[in-house]
Amino acid sequence: xxxxxxxxSHSVIEKGQTVTLRxxxxxxxxxxxxxxxxxxxxxxxxxxxxxxxxQDESGMPNNRFLAERTGGTYSTLKVQPAELEDSxxxxxxxxxxxxxxxxxxxxxxxxxxx
Amino acid sequence: xxxxxxMEGPVTLSEEAFLTINCTxxxxxxPSLFWYVQYPGEGLQLLLKATKADDKGSNKxxxxxxxxxxxxxxxxxxxxxxxxxxxxxxxxxxxGSYIPTFGRGTSLIVHP
Numbered sequence: 001x002x003x004x005x006x007x008x009s010h011s012v013i014e015k016g017q018t019v020t021l022r023x024x025x026x027x028x029x030x031x032x033x034x035x036x037x038x039x040x041x042x043x044x045x046x047x048x049x050x051x052x053x054x055q056d057e058s059g060m061p062n063n064r065f066l067a068e069r070t071g072g073t074y075s076t077l078k079v080q081p082a083e084l085e086d087s088x089x090x091x092x093x094x095x096x097x098x099x100x101x102x103x104x105x106x107x108x109x110x111x112x113x114x
Numbered sequence: 115x116x117x118x119x120x121m122e123g124p125v126t127l128s129e130e131a132f133l134t135i136n137c138t139x140x141x142x143x144x145p146s147l148f149w150y151v152q153y154p155g156e157g158l159q160l161l162l163k164a165t166k167a168d169d170k171g172s173n174k175x176x177x178x179x180x181x182x183x184x185x186x187x188x189x190x191x192x193x194x195x196x197x198x199x200x201x202x203x204x205x206x207x208x209x210g211s212y213i214p215t216f217g218r219g220t221s222l223i224v225h226p
Contacts, residue, residue, distance in 0.1 A: 004157060033213075042118070043158075043203060043216035056213070091158065103214075105150075105157035 002026065004106035006092050012112045018080040021109045025074070025094030031055075032075050033095075033103070034067060038088040046090075049075060082113045116141040116208050118217035123201075126223045127194055135189040135220045137178075137204035145206040147171075147180050147187040148214065153200045161189075161202070199224045 005024040013019050025032045034046040046065070047057040051072035060067070064083070069075040079086055089108040121136040139145065149161040149171070162171030167182035176191045187204060204217040 035216075037219070040218060042218050045213045048213070093158075103158075103160065105159070107155060107157045 004092055004094050004104050006090075006106035006109050008109060009107065010110045010112075012114060013082055015084055015113055016081045018078065019082055019111060021077045021079075021090050021111070023075045023077070023092030023094075023106060025092070026104055029094035029096055029104075030072070031095045031097065032069060033093045034075070034077055035091040035093065036088050037091065037108075038085075043091065046077075079111075082111075084113050087111055087113045116145065116206060116211075116215045118204050118206055118215055120202075120204050120217035120220050122220070124221040124223050126225065128225050129196055130193045131224075133189070133191040133194045133198075133222070135202055135204075135222070137187045137189065137217060139185050139187065139204070139206050141185075141206055141208050141215075143208060144182075145208045147178070148205040148207070149176070149178055149187070149189050150203040150205060150216075151200045152203070152219075158203065194222070194224045196224045196226055198222060 011019055030051050032049040035043050037043045045059040048055045049069045052069050066078045089110050091108045092106045093103045095103050117140045119138050146165045148163045150158040151161045152158045162173040164171040164180035167180050170179045178187050178189045201219045201221050203219045205214040207214045
């Protein structure tokens with residue numbers, strides 16, 4: 001089966017621009033999660049979708065970040081306007097249940113804001 | 115809140131050396147503990163897990179024992195290979211939460 005796919009794999013944008021990251025989960029996985037790792041720091045939870053609904057968005061840093069999952073399939077994470085501190089690696093994961101054992105992670109999108 | 119502390123990296127070893135990556139945690143209750151690995155260009159993969167005190171998780175020659183008395187879950191391997199070069203993340207999932215808490219990650223570099 002295909003894994004979790006994220007694109008782009010890398011993105012370099014200027015401060016103030018907009019960037020949209022995409023995640024395609026494994027087919028049939030209702031749960032989709034976004035995480036972020038700032039260079040050298042912990043992987044931090046951003047939010048969790050169950051199908052198209054936001055189950056938990058407590059980790060979203062501020063209102064410059066907007067996540068959507070229309071139709072309960074792929075998800076997008078938009079950063080508008082981007083700031084320097086948004087640089088990092090954004091991971092997506094999906095699972096069939098809400099539990100922690102069955103996560104499958106994508107390879108991440110490395111975002112650099114200059 | 116819950117937290118995970120890992121040793122700073124990078125850890126640089128020669129092939130066949132013994133590996134230890136330290137991990138300690140702070141959590142309420144009795145969390146499940148995990149090690150994830152990220153190979154270059156790939157996503158995080160679950161390496162091993164332990165769900166209760168004194169459990170030993172093992173996979174691909176790696177082992178870690180859930181030590182409640184020292185709140186630790188150190189990762190060990192007796193003889194590393196070049197192919198083990200990756201970033202290793204310790205994580206926990208507390209009771210009642212489905213969201214894992216990750217450590218900062220430790221980069222392992224193994225030289226031939």
